[in-house]
Amino acid sequence: SQQGEEDPQALSIQEGENATMNCSYKTSINNLQWYRQNSGRGLVHLILIRSNEREKHSGRLRVTLDTSKKSSSLLITASRAADTASYFCATADIQGAQKLVFGQGTRLTINP
């Protein structure tokens, strides 16, 4: 079963706008990661945030984590057409840290 729930399921914005995706999860976690997938290909790791961190930045990506609400958000600033992809959050719970549990993903479309 899926641990994470991404919201929205699909998002369409204009190039240059910011895109925000949200993820909720159920169990206590060691860390939370975001991955990107282009057109049913392999996933690419974007960023990891540990359970004791609240915010992390990497280039145009900003991730927040609220462990009290069991939720995370991914912000992509100044979006580009090449950002069109599906984005997944993945959690590693405390008991099974090597096993990642993925959400259902947000399908992001950037319109030129």
Next chain:
Amino acid sequence: ETGVTQSPTHLIKTRGQQVTLRCSSQSGHNTVSWYQQALGQGPQFIFQYYREEENGRGNFPPRFSGLQFPNYSSELNVNALELDDSALYLCASSPRGTNVLTFGAGSRLTVL
């Protein structure tokens, strides 16, 4: 360094047949995980191998089995194929002690 490579990229089988999917892990990675991704869904954890032994398993029946070889490459075997086994099968490798995964491009299995 080479990434994770999977073969074959596409294959078609009929119900009841058996299939073997192969994966070469990224150089320096000794842990291999397999995921099943149905269309429009997030990846679901099948199992993980470390030191040639299964190191965690998801909610999949015993007809899903695997192997890891001394060079850290891996196989996923599925017996008695069912229509619902149609999916993208993703292999991912990681160094021991981290759950940041490097994914292959996947093997797309269609069961008719």
